[in-house]
Amino acid sequence: MIDLHSHVLWNRDGTAVPEDLCMDRLREACKDGVTDLVVTPYIRRGVTERSWQSIVDRVEAVKTKAFGAGIPVRLYAGAELELDDHIWHFLWADKPDYCLAGSHYVLLSVRGSADPGYVERTLYEMMLKGFQPIITRAELSPFFYEYPQRLLNWLHQG
Numbered sequence: 464m465i466d467l468h469s470h471v472l473w474n475r476d477g478t479a480v481p482e483d484l485c486m487d488r489l490r491e492a493c494k495d496g497v498t499d500l501v502v503t504p505y506i507r508r509g510v511t512e513r514s515w516q517s518i519v520d521r522v523e524a525v526k527t528k529a530f531g532a533g534i535p536v537r538l539y540a541g542a543e544l545e546l547d548d549h550i551w552h553f554l555w556a557d558k559p560d561y562c563l564a565g566s567h568y569v570l571l572s573v574r575g576s577a578d579p580g581y582v583e584r585t586l587y588e589m590m591l592k593g594f595q596p597i598i599t600r601a602e603l604s605p606f607f608y609e610y611p612q613r614l615l616n617w618l619h620q621g
Contacts, residue, residue: 466492466500467563468543468570468599472521485525489534501541501563503570508549515553515560518542539564543599546571546582554594568595575605579613586617 469492471485492500502522506513522540529536541563544553553561554569562569569589573582589596598617601607607614 464496464498466497467541467568467597468503469500470504471500472502472504472518472525482528486528486532486534489525489529489536490532493534493536497536499537499539501539503541503543503563505545505572506542506553506561507545508547508552513542515540515542518561541570543570543572546573546577546585546598548581550585550589554589554592562594563597566595567593568597570597570599572599573601573607579610583613583617587620590620 469488471488489500502518502525504513504518519540522538526538529538542553542561544550544561559565559567586596598614601614
């Protein structure tokens with residue numbers, strides 16, 4: 464099984480996971496049948512901003528620690544990006560930085576206060592530039608309760 468959305472990085476994630484808890488979470492994931500896991504720290508410009516290289520370096524450190532602890536999971540770098548007016552600071556059409564495992568799939572968090580028109584335009588632009596957006600936890604966002612038809616429209620767009 465593949466886990467595409469996980470907060471397990473110590474000292475690098477908005478969830479502030481301690482190193483020992485990181486290893487515990489990886490062990491639990493393996494017990495649940497996870498073989499591959501994309502590490503996705505939460506990124507919001509000016510708040511929890513991390514360079515792509517710092518994420519890659521930290522994932523490599525976690526890989527080394529997990530291997531040494533006998534945890535049989537393959538780890539990949541990714542990120543969960545806040546969909547706001549700074550999104551293009553992180554995404555470049557010719558580079559998969561901040562995407563999931565070197566792909567062009569982008570994990571996005573949409574705040575409840577987001578402007579529906581802006582979200583729709585940005586998702587469309589992302590797809591035009593070759594990215595495939597994936598919205599996280601849509602069921603928890605008031606945004607999608609107010610505009611459920613938009614979510615369905617975006618789903619049909621890909």
